[in-house]
Every structure is written in structure tokens, then in C-alpha cells.
Amino acid sequence: MLTRDACTALDAQDPLADLRAQFDLPTGRIYLDGNSLGALPRSTAPRLQQVVTQDWGQGLIESWNTANWMTWPQGVGDKIARLIGAAPGEVVAADSTSVNLYKVLSAATRIQRLAQPAHHVLLSQRDNFPTDLYIAQSVCAAAGWRLELAEAAAIPARLAAGDVAVLMLTHVNYRTGALHDMAALTAQAHAAGALAVWDLAHSAGSVPVRLHAADADFAVGCGYKFLNGGPGAPAFVWVHPRHADAAQPLSGWIGHAQPFNFTTHYEAAAGIHHYLCGSPPILGLAALDCGVDSVLAAEPLGGMAALHAKAGQLGDLFMRLVDERCAGLGLDAASPRDAAQRGSQVSLAHAQAWPVMQALIAHGVIGDFRAGVDGDPDLLRFGFTPLYLRFVDVWDAVETLADILGSRSWDVPTFHARKAVT
Ligand SMILES: Cc1ncc(COP(=O)(O)O)c(C=O)c1O
Structure with missing residues (x-):
């Protein structure tokens, strides 16, 4: 006992x-709720105080340059990359998980329309988190696809039927905490001609994730849970470099190749940079940076x-x-x-x-x-x-x-x- x-x-x-x-x-x-909203790192309040009173209060608009605000989505993204088995330059911190999911699923529909025109099914898990299913419904409606939901154990057999265009799963189930085998399911998806999209909301900062080793296609995740970024923290998005130039539909000015040329025509920035849409949320990114650092502090300890x-x-x-x-x-x-x-x-x-x-x-x-x-x-x-x-x-x-x-x-x-x- x-x-x-x-x-x-x-x-x-x-x-x-x-x-x-x-x-x-x-x-x-x-x-016992850090899986919903992570705790407050001691570094966050002084960091926000500095960003608010110094960078914003004193530096004002010049801080976009002097404090390098424009690069923060990539800077925080590079730190998150270390936690999810991605490389520098492949992740940006931006928007919400829901919005990032919309971007990557839409990009996946564009890829598959050409690569697998006969595949019209977006396959997910019945008890996936609701926002994932809601976003998938909207993407399917626009693409003329069908969303199908299967129990976890039935996913390999459903993939094998041969008409799945995209497999979209949350790596760690929000209800039960059950963990999918990302490498095995991604391989099964690829063998069936499908792309694999992973939601890492309950994985980033919680379990080892190896996106490259698993050969995943796209991933999104949350900043406010195990990354301790604070309520409503920016989320993140990763795209495998082989898809990085596949267009995502939210063509905002911050994802433009030359945002400050103010041209009338959209020209996407290269790679993951065009997954940015509007102005970076600097206060949220500062807090997220502290949260991610609190997880990276474990690097020397394993x-x-x-x-x-x-x-x-x-x-x-x-x-x-x-x-x-x-x-x-x-x-x-x-x-x-x-x-x-x-x-x-x-x-x-x-x-x-x-x-x-x-x-x-x-x-x-x-x-x-x-x-x-x-x-x-x-x-x-x-x-x-x-x-x-x-x-x-x-x-x-x-x-x-x-x-x-x-x-x-x-x-x-x-x-x-x-x-x-x-
Ligand atoms: C698996 C999963 N995806 C997405 C979300 C929500 O993401 P967001 O609020 O950033 O859009 C949650 C929230 O709990 C979640 O559990």
C-alpha cells in the first residue's frame, strides 16, 4: 500500500x-487542468510588462523594426519546432488552431484535387474535438467532399477502401487522452493515397512528436495548453516542405511576399511564411514565447x-x-x-x-x-x-x-x- x-x-x-x-x-x-489552460510562467508578467511599457509604450511603431516584431511568429515557431520534430523555418505561431486547420485542410484539398481526383473523403475520428469536425465540414462543403467519421480502431480498414483524400486526426484524444501511432497511421494514409493532417493540441509540450520521422503532411496545435502560452494564445502550424508552396486560402497581407509594397495583387510568400495572414499578435506571442521556454527548459533534462x-x-x-x-x-x-x-x-x-x-x-x-x-x-x-x-x-x-x-x-x-x- x-x-x-x-x-x-x-x-x-x-x-x-x-x-x-x-x-x-x-x-x-x-x-490538474494544464491540458486545457497551462499555468502561468513567472517570466510572463515581466516580459509582458517590458513589451507593453518599453517596446510599445516607448518604442511605439518603431518597435516593428527595433524589436523585430515581424519575425516573432517565425521565432516562436522555430522554438515550437524543437518540440514537435520539425526543422527551423517550418513552423509559424499564428491565429487559432481552428483557423490554422482551415488553412491546412484547404491546402490539402488543392493538392489532392490534382493528385487524387477520384478521392472525395475526408476521414476523421468520431470523437475528435468538435472544432476539428466543424472546420472539416466547412472545407468538405467547399471542396465537394464528404466527411466520414470512424472509431479509432476502424480507421486503417476505412483507409484501405481507397477513396480517402485526407486523414485528419488529433494525436492525443481530448476526451480520453488516448495516443495515436502517428507514424503507422500516416504510412497507412499514404499507402491509400491520402494525406495525413495532425492536430497536436494535446501533444505539443506533452508527448514526444516526430513530424518528420512520421512523414506527416500537415500539423496544427494549440499554444494555451501544454505550451503555457496563456488564455487564447496564438496557435501554430507546420507544413511538410514538400507541400509548403501549396496555396492556403487566407491570403492576407502578412503572408504576401512583399507586404510593404502594398501591391493590389496577392503574391504568396515562400514556404510557411504564407501561412501568416494578418498582423502578428505581439502581446500573445510574447506570452507564448515564455510558455514555450518553460517547456524547453526540460531539454537538458531529457x-x-x-x-x-x-x-x-x-x-x-x-x-x-x-x-x-x-x-x-x-x-x-x-x-x-x-x-x-x-x-x-x-x-x-x-x-x-x-x-x-x-x-x-x-x-x-x-x-x-x-x-x-x-x-x-x-x-x-x-x-x-x-x-x-x-x-x-x-x-x-x-x-x-x-x-x-x-x-x-x-x-x-x-x-x-x-x-x-x-
Ligand atoms: C484537439 C483540439 N483542437 C483544437 C482546439 C481548439 O483550438 P482553438 O481554440 O485554438 O481554435 C482544442 C481545444 O480544446 C482541442 O482540444
């Missing part, structure tokens, strides 16, 4: 433990492999303690038990997941709730961000969960009341 002291001892031996000092975490709360290994240990500990201390209290594991098969997240199904999560939050354990659709169960989601979580936090969180479930203290009207945003 594990003890709290044993968890404290694990923290004392943890080579990544010092990375927690990078974050300004609230006292008295255990933050980088993403070490972070994912610790996230796996935290998740394993959580599942083991839940099995030991919450048996018979209505919880079912909704995430893979094998840490190698999951991202930095564990989800538990519970028939009363909403009020249970509200009670947890009231007791200082911050996770989130995801409603089940299409017969899927309602979930309690817990993110295990290895940069700032300790093994003792996992112990304390499970103690709180066991208390709440055992005493049924979740079953009061305040915890049943629904809020608009969680």
Missing part, C-alpha cells in the same frame, strides 16, 4: 522537480521524452490510487492503462461527473468535465502536467476525490447547477 510519505520521497528523487519553480501557482490548489515519462508515472499513480481508494464509488477508467498509449491526461467516467467535478474544484482540486455525446460517458478529466505537478499532489487529489465520493458531498444543489464555461 502506498503512503503519502512515499509520494513525497518520489518528489525528492524527481530530476524534473525544479522545473516547478518556473511557475506562479496559486497556493492551496492542485492544478526533453519531451523525460516529461512524457513523468506524466505517465503521475497518471499511473493516479489510476492506482483511484483503484485502491475509490473502489465501488462509481468511477471507471476512460483512459488507456498503459502510459505509453496516453498523453499527459487521465479521464474517469462517472454518472454524476458534473457535480463531482464542481465539488472537487470547491475543494481546491482543479480538473474539468467533458459531457458525453453519442452514448459516450460523461467524464472527469485530469491533466498531469509534469513541469509543475508533484507526486504528492496526485496523492492529495485522490484523497479529496475519495472523500467527496465516499461522503456524497457532491450531491447538493450548488454542485448540480450548470455554468456556461468550465
